[in-house]
Amino acid sequence: MKEPLARARNYVYWLISKQNRTKKEIIDKLTRKEYEKDIIAQVVKEAEENELINDKRYAFAYASDRMNFYKSGKNLIKMKLLQKGVDKELIDRALEFTFRGVDEYKQALDIAKRRARTYKRLDAKVMARRLTSYIVRRGFSFDIALRVTKTIVKEINYEE
Numbered sequence: 664m665k666e667p668l669a670r671a672r673n674y675v676y677w678l679i680s681k682q683n684r685t686k687k688e689i690i691d692k693l694t695r696k697e698y699e700k701d702i703i704a705q706v707v708k709e710a711e712e713n714e715l716i717n718d719k720r721y722a723f724a725y726a727s728d729r730m731n732f733y734k735s736g737k738n739l740i741k742m743k744l745l746q747k748g749v750d751k752e753l754i755d756r757a758l759e760f761t762f763r764g765v766d767e768y769k770q771a772l773d774i775a776k777r778r779a780r781t782y783k784r785l786d787a788k789v790m791a792r793r794l795t796s797y798i799v800r801r802g803f804s805f806d807i808a809l810r811v812t813k814t815i816v817k818e819i820n821y822e823e
Contacts, residue, residue: 667698667699667702668702668705668706671693671696671698671702671703671706672706672709674692674693674696675689675693675706675707675710675715676715678692679710679715679716683720683721683724684716684721685716685718685721685747685748685749686707686711686716686718686748687747687748687749688747688748689707689710689716690703690707691748693706693707718748718749718750718753719753719757721747721749722744722749722753722754722756722757723757723760723761725740725743725744725747725757726740726744726754726757726758726760726761726762727761729743730761730762730765730770734770734773734774734801735801735802736767736770736771736798736801736802736803736804736807737758737762737767737802737803737804738799738802738803738804739800739801739802740754740758740761740802741754741758741802742802744757767803767804767807768807768810768811770803771798771801771803771807771808771811772811772814772815774798774801775794775797775798775811775812775815776815778794778797779794779815779819782794783819787816787819787820790816790819791812791813791816794808794811794812794815794816795808795809795812796808798811798812
């Protein structure tokens with residue numbers, strides 16, 4: 664039987680080989696496996712020294728992926744990164760870098776237009792309420808959601 668340190672180290676390597684993770688995620692996983700705190704601290708320290716765990720790199724990559732591929736807004740990305748244990752200052756820097764030059768209104772309008780197609784048969788008020796909540800759930804501010812909803816409702820009314 665392997666010693667606990669080697670088992671913990673192998674477990675961390677296995678976790679990271681599957682996907683990048685934050686320091687907090689690794690600590691949580693090791694804690695759930697009931698490793699001792701000193702072993703967890705040592706393994707996490709080694710992983711950080713070897714650049715296997717890097718919350719800064721993780722935050723920037725996660726924000727970029729979510730913005731580009733999932734069309735998520737700042738609020739959703741920030742909430743998810745906070746849940747993953749990333750420092751607030753790091754999150755703010757990653758969001759500032761990722762969203763510089765990005766028109767959030769246009770991004771929200773794009774995702775809302777696609778969703779609005781499924782709502783066309785609904786009453787205008789129901790559609791507006793559902794569309795607004797959808798945009799907010801995708802991580803955009805309530806102000807942007809309202810502006811986008813008003814734009815789409817006007818477009819639909821003109822088409823009819």
